[in-house]
Amino acid sequence: MSTKAVKLQSELKMGAATRAAFGDALLELARQDERIVVCDADLSKSTMTHKFAQAFPHRFFSCGIAEANMVGVGAGLASAGKIAVVSSFSCFVANKGFEQLRVAVAYPQVKSFKVVGTHSGISIGEDGPSQMAVEDLSLACALPGFVVISPADEVSMKALFRAAVYHDGPVYVRAGRAPAPIVHSPDRAFELGKAVELVPGADVAIVATGLMVAEAIRAAEQLETEGVSARVLDMHTIKPLDREAIHRAAAQTGAVVVAEEHLVDSGLGVRVAQVVAETHPAVMEFVGIQDTYAESGTPAGLLEKYGLVASNVAAAARRALDRKKQG
Amino acid sequence: MTGKKSLEELQALTKTIRRRIVEMTGAAKSGHPGGSLSAVEIVATLFFDVMNHDPQNPHWEDRDRFILSKGHGCPVLYAVMAECGYTPVEQLNTLRKLGSIYQGHPDRRFIPALEASTGSLGQGLSIGLGMALAARLDGKPWRTYVVLGDGEIQEGQIWEAAMFASFHKVDNLVAIVDYNRIQLDGFVKDIMELEPLADKWRSFGWHVVELDGHSIPALREAFAVPAAVKGKPTVVIAHTVKGKGVSFMENNPKWHGVAPSPQEVELALKELA
Structure with a gap:
């Protein structure tokens, strides 16, 4: 890539x-x-x-x-x-x-x-x-x-x-x-409901939103050093979802990771999974807040503790790739 | 604009409206006749005598706004709006049926002339305040009227709105409490007492008018007052009788949310002949 x-x-x-x-x-x-x-x-x-x-x-x-x-x-x-x-x-x-x-x-x-x-x-x-x-x-x-x-x-x-x-x-x-x-160039045009592909990639697609977009870019950089080509999509619009971009990601990579700073079982991930299921079933992994409330701490400390940093995203991508290989 | 009615015409109309409420809820076999009948004079006086509005041009920018915050009382609003010409009178008896514009609670998707969709109690006053502020920002003379149920004002949002209204000196809005003293589970005093009600509103910074909510002359006079009260919102506490006009429904909690049977419809219509 x-x-x-x-x-x-x-x-x-x-x-x-x-x-x-x-x-x-x-x-x-x-x-x-x-x-x-x-x-x-x-x-x-x-x-x-x-x-x-x-x-x-x-x-x-x-x-x-x-x-x-x-x-x-x-x-x-x-x-x-x-x-x-x-x-x-x-x-x-x-x-x-x-x-x-x-x-x-x-x-x-x-x-x-x-x-x-x-x-x-x-x-x-x-x-x-x-x-x-x-x-x-x-x-x-x-x-x-x-x-x-x-x-x-x-x-x-x-x-x-x-x-x-x-x-x-x-x-x-x-x-x-x-x-x-800052993950976007100043001249980028945005459209509601249209995801932005920030990093092209063919092995795995990382669909991220909010602060997790930067972590996804960092994860893609890490994965690249391992020879993995990871696509990063900024899914800035949670509703309506960009179904075409998700369909393409699932069809072209066969492995989709969703990353969000939100309860993992009720946010972007489940919505993307619905589209993947409807368009092109693929292996999926989810990065987000588990079934819990967090606590006080520094923002960086909290993101680390609750599994919302680049290493968590990269690990999820590796799991997805392993499962994809296992078929 | 609707032509304003004489007192005699208005009084005759209230009987027609009451008959239609009985017929509609009877035909629907469900609904809320008691709190519709208690608000007949309030809603009719506003639409036929007080408000500037134009059924031929329901989205006229300078119309006065009306919100029935106690949305379950919608049979009275539907009957009055139909009589004004907003919606078809002949469809009133489709109330609550699939596909009817006369939904179980006021729904703007079905009747675009409604200013708000209501039914979840406690919300109409806040919406009305937003409208009143918009009028003030634009320097427009139109006014906003919000009818509240007595049980409804047990909702905390009403008192958030009450504080907001006086703080922002909203003097182009009138709230009307349909004080029929009955709510679903029984008498208000036994469910969650509101007294001293006038003192509550006064302590929140409102100008309070108390009156007989079935007296059209009293209502007319009261609605003239707020225009003269500057710098504070006005609430009209309208003392009413739940089920007013139908002897067996009057002051009986049963008729909050039960429709009359065909025999009861017949009896009621005789009384309202």
């Missing part, structure tokens, strides 16, 4: 957190579009909507620590002609606001409603499991009509958040707290 496309680990430059990229993109879009309004539940300094709040105080609605009402208010604003961006930590807005996302947004299909959950996954670090969303993708995918995205870096967040704002339907945007390595 071509080595030119492979970014070496040392070349993955650290970028901004996806929440920061969201905050910047929001401000930029809001300057050009008066319809954009924001609701936040006392976390604007963390979700990064505070920049919008400072620039457009009359279009920012402080909702207090009351996520259910916040989602409803956002649904009302969106129903009356606004583009409502509703933001909090993923675990609060997706869990405490789920019933409202279901009945006030998804069910009547309030199209200009966009929810941005930050501090997703376990990489938030020291605050611990009560603040860690490990099930938000599962919840968001259970909302009919929602598009669900999980950008990997600042480049893709900026482009995909814009696409989300102007998508004709409700969108769930997953953002993270920790700085994210």
